[in-house]
Amino acid sequence: MIKITATAESPEQARALLDVGADTLYVGGHPFGLRLPRALGLDEIKEITLLAHRQGKKVNVAVNGLLHNEQVEQLPDYLQRLAEINADAVTMGDPGAILTLQELDLDLPYIYDAGTLVTSAEQIAFWIDHGAIGAVAARELTLSELKEMQSKLNQPVEVLVYGPTCIHQSGRPLVTNYYRYAGMSERTDKDRGLYLRDPKNPDSQYPIFEDEEGTHIFSQDLSLMPVLQDLYDNGLHTWKLDGVLLHGEAFVQIVRLFAEAREALEAGNFVPAALCNRLQSIQPQSRSLGTGFYLKDPKDIN
Amino acid sequence: MRKIVDKPEVLAPAGNLEKLKMAIRYGADAVYIGGQAYGLRSRAGNFTEDEMREGVDFAHTRGAKVYVAANMVTHEGDAAGAGRFFKTLRDIGIDAVIISDPALITTCFISAPGLPIHLSTQASATNYKTLEFWKKVGLERVVLAREVGIEEIREMRRHTDIEIEAFIHGAMCIAYSGRCTLSNHMVNRDANRGGCAQSCRWKYDLFEIDGNSARSLIPEDAEPFSMSAVDLSMLHHIPDMIEAGVNSLKIEGRMKSIHYVSTVSNVYRKVVDAYCVDPDHFVFDPAWEEEIWKVAQRDLSTGFYYGVPTEKEQLFGKPRKIPKYTFAAQVLSYDPETKIATLQQRNNFGLGEEVEFYGPGFVRFKQTVRDLWNENGEPIDRAPNPMMTVTMTVDHPVEPYYLMRKK
Ligand code: SF4
Numbered sequence: 001m002i003k004i005t006a007t008a009e010s011p012e013q014a015r016a017l018l019d020v021g022a023d024t025l026y027v028g029g030h031p032f033g034l035r036l037p038r039a040l041g042l043d044e045i046k047e048i049t050l051l052a053h054r055q056g057k058k059v060n061v062a063v064n065g066l067l068h069n070e071q072v073e074q075l076p077d078y079l080q081r082l083a084e085i086n087a088d089a090v091t092m093g094d095p096g097a098i099l100t101l102q103e104l105d106l107d108l109p110y111i112y113d114a115g116t117l118v119t120s121a122e123q124i125a126f127w128i129d130h131g132a133i134g135a136v137a138a139r140e141l142t143l144s145e146l147k148e149m150q151s152k153l154n155q156p157v158e159v160l161v162y163g164p165t166c167i168h169q170s171g172r173p174l175v176t177n178y179y180r181y182a183g184m185s186e187r188t189d190k191d192r193g194l195y196l197r198d199p200k201n202p203d204s205q206y207p208i209f210e211d212e213e214g215t216h217i218f219s220q221d222l223s224l225m226p227v228l229q230d231l232y233d234n235g236l237h238t239w240k241l242d243g244v245l246l247h248g249e250a251f252v253q254i255v256r257l258f259a260e261a262r263e264a265l266e267a268g269n270f271v272p273a274a275l276c277n278r279l280q281s282i283q284p285q286s287r288s289l290g291t292g293f294y295l296k297d298p299k300d301i302n
Numbered sequence: 303m304r305k306i307v308d309k310p311e312v313l314a315p316a317g318n319l320e321k322l323k324m325a326i327r328y329g330a331d332a333v334y335i336g337g338q339a340y341g342l343r344s345r346a347g348n349f350t351e352d353e354m355r356e357g358v359d360f361a362h363t364r365g366a367k368v369y370v371a372a373n374m375v376t377h378e379g380d381a382a383g384a385g386r387f388f389k390t391l392r393d394i395g396i397d398a399v400i401i402s403d404p405a406l407i408t409t410c411f412i413s414a415p416g417l418p419i420h421l422s423t424q425a426s427a428t429n430y431k432t433l434e435f436w437k438k439v440g441l442e443r444v445v446l447a448r449e450v451g452i453e454e455i456r457e458m459r460r461h462t463d464i465e466i467e468a469f470i471h472g473a474m475c476i477a478y479s480g481r482c483t484l485s486n487h488m489v490n491r492d493a494n495r496g497g498c499a500q501s502c503r504w505k506y507d508l509f510e511i512d513g514n515s516a517r518s519l520i521p522e523d524a525e526p527f528s529m530s531a532v533d534l535s536m537l538h539h540i541p542d543m544i545e546a547g548v549n550s551l552k553i554e555g556r557m558k559s560i561h562y563v564s565t566v567s568n569v570y571r572k573v574v575d576a577y578c579v580d581p582d583h584f585v586f587d588p589a590w591e592e593e594i595w596k597v598a599q600r601d602l603s604t605g606f607y608y609g610v611p612t613e614k615e616q617l618f619g620k621p622r623k624i625p626k627y628t629f630a631a632q633v634l635s636y637d638p639e640t641k642i643a644t645l646q647q648r649n650n651f652g653l654g655e656e657v658e659f660y661g662p663g664f665v666r667f668k669q670t671v672r673d674l675w676n677e678n679g680e681p682i683d684r685a686p687n688p689m690m691t692v693t694m695t696v697d698h699p700v701e702p703y704y705l706m707r708k709k
Contacts (some may be wrong), residue, residue, distance in 0.1 A: 066426050066428050066447070066449075066478055066481075067428060067429050067431075067432075068428050068429055068449075068450070068454060069429045069430055069454050069457045069458065071429070072429045072430065072431045094428070094429070094432060095425075095427075095431075095432045095435035095436065096428075096429045096430070096431030096432035096433075096434070096435055097431070098435065099431050099432075099434060099435040099438070100431055115481055116375075116480060116481055116482075116483050116494060117375055117402075117403075117425075117480055117481075117494070119375055119376065119377045119378075119494075120376050120377055120378050120380070120381065120403075120405050121378065122376075122381060122404075122405030122408065122409075123376075123403060123404050123405045125405075125408075126404035126405060126407070126408055127404065139483075140483050140486045140487075140492065141377070145377055145378045148378045148379075149378060167482070167483045167484055167486070167487045168477050168481070168482045168483070168484050168502075169477060169478050169481040169482070170476050170477045170478065170482075170529070171449040171478060171606065171610065172476060172531075172610060172611050172615075172616075173610065174476070174529050174616075175508070176613075177611075177612060177613035177616050178508065178527050178528075178613070178616075178618070180612065180613040181524070181525075181613040181616070181618045182520070182521050182524040182525075182618075183521070183524075184519070184521065186519065192510070193510055193511060194508060194509070194510060194519070195508070195509050195510070195511065195516070196506040196507065196508060196509075196527060197506060197507040197509060197516070198488060198501075198504060198506060199505065199506070199507060199526075200504075201488070204488070205516075208508075214478075217484070219487045285514060286511040286514060293486075296490070298377065300490055301486065301490050301491070301492050301497075302490070302491055302492065302495075302497055
């Protein structure tokens with residue numbers, strides 16, 4: 001059974017995402033969640049959880065930040081509140097957060113999510129020994145690596161199938177620092193729509209923004225629509241769609257396409273071409289789609 | 303009079319056996335090196351088993367320690383053989399391994415029980431609860447992320463007694479360590495497996511998209527966008543580091559030269575000793591700073607220790623020119639009767655040049671090259687050949703392994 005996890009930016013969007021076939025909504029807020037479409041308050045998370053549960057669906061909450069002492073102080077209270085509103089799971093990558101959760105002994109499991117650092121089944125096994133119920137795979141893995149990883153584990157390995165992927169997190173305000181150096185005054189937030197380009201690669205385009213956690217840089221948007229059959233055949237059945245840089249209805253429509261793809265795969269009649277074309281027409285024209293590392297040969301990466 | 307008996311360790315990088323020995327001679331309490339596998343510095347000149355054995359022998363007879371960095375983030379298949387590797391390290395007598403990958407941590411526990419494990423900075427430990435987690439797992443030490451402040455370290459120390467290691471000097475990743483895959487995505491090189499191409503130091507266009515076309519935001523006369531950090535130096539703040547409870551003061555740079563490693567180790571050895579012997583009357587000696595600048599490659603800053611770095615702690619455009627010193631020779635022997643030193647040449651130098659000798663214990667003096675003879679005792683003007691043996695008169699006594707630099 002394929003499970004679709006999609007980020008939700010508001011209760012309205014959450015409702016629409018559930019309608020088009022999302023199984024799990026992924027939400028979160030400051031100061032614990034990283035790179036979310038919108039930082040939501042506990043009241044909104046509660047509302048979304050009620051909506052999802054009414055349909056027998058789930059809500060996972062992002063607690064995947066690199067936490068400093070100050071955040072760790074506030075964490076027990078936050079986790080307790082999440083347990084009270086019956087959130088289904090949290091994502092975590094900071095061992096301090098994981099220890100905190102274990103000590104509280106709440107009815108709230110965690111999925112291991114440390115971004116770039118989740119690259120082998122043996123690593124995930126370590127976190128499963130420490131209570132994890134699954135893990136989110138790094139985006140820098142190839143299909144053959146993902147396949148091998150999942151085959152060694154009973155717990156689901158979550159694979160990003162749509163969305164931009166973070167390739168750099170700095171604790172420094174890199175854009176602000178540049179503005180100050182260059183004497184500019186400009187916004188640096190996510191909705192400002194800033195990009196970097198490597199002049200040696202004229203087609204390159206890397207979204208960049210700042211928030212309370214520092215500076216984040218992203219790769220080209222990922223879409224695994226063309227290779228979903230491979231994922232399906234190789235037991236990679238937990239899909240994540242990330243709307244961090246795509247708001248509202250457009251993202252809902254994209255989730256709908258992946259839900260259609262799921263249906264076709266499960267019925268044994270998946271044909272990617274038409275779905276890929278439809279996805280292309282919804283995707284903002286200024287941001288091209290690629291398959292990231294999935295089709296690369298692990299031997300070519302050194 | 304107050305005295306600090308439990309001095310923190312000065313931990314220096316060693317890219318090869320010669321550097322390992324120099325670092326220890328010049329005051330390092332411990333060095334970290336790379337093995338033939340599982341490290342992040344594939345180009346840093348890694349140690350063979352025999353070299354490690356010799357290094358450990360050298361270190362242990364001088365009361366120093368040797369750690370091996372095995373801080374790669376492994377992919378499927380990469381960790382095969384790691385158990386044997388860790389067992390070998392333990393049997394050689396390596397004092398600890400530095401690991402970030404939990405798969406390697408598990409393997410190390412199983413295959414080499416008794417070999418202490420330090421958590422690498424690649425794992426970005428930023429809070430006391432994380433330190434506690436790793437202590438419970440059985441690690442001996444945690445290397446902190448570079449993003450923590452002095453106050454945060456103090457707070458960590460109040461909560462846990464696991465050993466804390468923190469960077470005090472050297473180049474810095476501008477990302478949270480381990481959380482940057484710019485090089486993976488830009489040039490197919492895995493930063494977490496030793497392939498970082500320093501993509502952060504490249505120049506970029508910063509632009510917005512207006513309809514369908516890109517519009518650059520870079521002002522006409524400004525340098526392009528870049529993410530290059532200046533280097534870290536906590537030279538002026540060693541007392542803060544010690545009082546905050548840091549057990550190991552780490553110097554970055556397994557790719558750095560003998561000149562660098564010996565100089566930086568020498569300076570920090572001196573500062574730590576000067577502070578610990580009488581912390582209440584400690585006075586900073588400007589000579590220490592003067593010495594550090596002789597091997598500086600970029601401007602220096604205090605990183606995140608006293609606040610989030612601003613644009614002043616980044617490099618835009620042409621870096622400030624820092625006067626360069628080169629390593630010119632190493633002392634092989636000295637004859638106190640004749641005041642003649644025998645040197646091994648490391649860079650071209652000659653008559654009339656002003657050079658500087660320095661040695662362990664922060665000994666240093668300037669010297670003009672007044673005379674110079676080759677191996678056959680024939681007078682020469684210059685010492686042009688790499689590794690050639692020459693002799694010259696010096697005004698102050700020197701010892702083997704003193705080094706000579708010139709501007
Ligand atoms: S590119 Fe820069 S920030 Fe990224 S890993 Fe390399 S040194 Fe660190």
